[in-house]
Amino acid sequence: MKLKWKDSRFDSQLGRAKGLGATGHGVDHWIHQRITAVANLPLMIWLVWSVVHHVAGASYEEFVAWQAQPLNAILMILSVVSVFYHAALGTQVIAEDYIHNEGLKFFKLIGIKLFFSATAIACVFSILKISFVG
Amino acid sequence: MSEQSNKVERPLSPHLQVYRPQMTSVMSILHRATGYALSIGTIMVVWLLIAAASGPEAYAVFAKFAGSNIGLFLLLGWTVALFYHMCNGIRHFFWDMGYLFELKKAFRAGYVVLAMTVILTVWVWYCACPWS
Numbered sequence: 644m645k646l647k648w649k650d651s652r653f654d655s656q657l658g659r660a661k662g663l664g665a666t667g668h669g670v671d672h673w674i675h676q677r678i679t680a681v682a683n684l685p686l687m688i689w690l691v692w693s694v695v696h697h698v699a700g701a702s703y704e705e706f707v708a709w710q711a712q713p714l715n716a717i718l719m720i721l722s723v724v725s726v727f728y729h730a731a732l733g734t735q736v737i738a739e740d741y742i743h744n745e746g747l748k749f750f751k752l753i754g755i756k757l758f759f760s761a762t763a764i765a766c767v768f769s770i771l772k773i774s775f776v777g
Numbered sequence: 778m779s780e781q782s783n784k785v786e787r788p789l790s791p792h793l794q795v796y797r798p799q800m801t802s803v804m805s806i807l808h809r810a811t812g813y814a815l816s817i818g819t820i821m822v823v824w825l826l827i828a829a830a831s832g833p834e835a836y837a838v839f840a841k842f843a844g845s846n847i848g849l850f851l852l853l854g855w856t857v858a859l860f861y862h863m864c865n866g867i868r869h870f871f872w873d874m875g876y877l878f879e880l881k882k883a884f885r886a887g888y889v890v891l892a893m894t895v896i897l898t899v900w901v902w903y904c905a906c907p908w909s
């Protein structure tokens with residue numbers, strides 16, 4: 644008799660009752676990837692449009708004046724948060740698929756989270772600084 | 778026999794070295810490649826925002842790089858990758874809702890994605906032509 648996945652030692656009865664699968668996070672990761680993808684769609688259309696019309700070739704004064712406007716600041720912050728979270732989730736899946744050394748994977752996953760958290764915070768701070776101080 | 782019975786029946790991925798590349802499989806890996814490239818490309822956005830917040834000198838360094846041949850080449854790659862990933866992401870949404878799985882439709886949607894990537898990229902660079 645061949646064992647099915649549900650009878651394997653990777654799926655204990657407690658594990659099955661929790662229903663969170665091998666990662667312990669259930670389908671959260673997948674859902675968050677979709678939610679941020681849906682949010683990215685209008686935000687990236689806005690970003691490309693803005694870069695073409697306001698950012699490309701702009702002088703320092705022109706860029707700061709554009710970025711300081713509340714609507715632009717808000718949309719830029721939303722873009723950074725949504726895209727960076729989406730990118731952190733996405734690169735995590737890629738690391739999980741291709742890195743087979745558990746120790747290396749552990750550090751890579753922490754590195755991804757630290758990198759995107761740090762850069763997102765740096766971007767949000769910069770946008771706020773431009774808005775409030777110039 | 779006992780050795781055999783401990784094995785879990787798991788699905789096998791196609792063996793890439795002997796598997797003929799097809800439009801659908803190449804487009805699938807391209808979604809991953811563009812997503813990864815875009816993730817690295819976020820550094821450009823981080824640089825722009827920190828530079829602009831730091832002052833005119835830092836901004837000038839960024840602007841010089843972005844306007845250089847290397848900078849423009851990276852930006853071109855960024856637009857291609859973004860439009861491909863965006864359009865193919867919409868194709869993913871249809872799959873998630875259960876549509877476009879029939880072989881014919883999967884291929885046709887793929888060609889639409891490729892065409893839209895080219896059209897949007899050309900359109901954006903025509904609008905933002907750095908040499909005009």
Ligand code: HEM
Pocket residue numbers: 676677680681683684687726729730732733734736737808809810811812813815816817819859862863866867869870
């Ligand atoms: C423009 C709107 C965008 C849409 C509609 C979108 C859509 C998607 C979707 C549906 C997936 C899941 C694919 C799958 O499950 O196989 C995905 C994965 C991913 N996305 Fe996006 N995305 C967008 C923008 C971005 C941006 C701007 C970045 C990077 C900065 C990015 C990076 C990634 C990465 C790294 C993955 C993981 C790829 C994989 O697992 O193979 N995406 N995206």
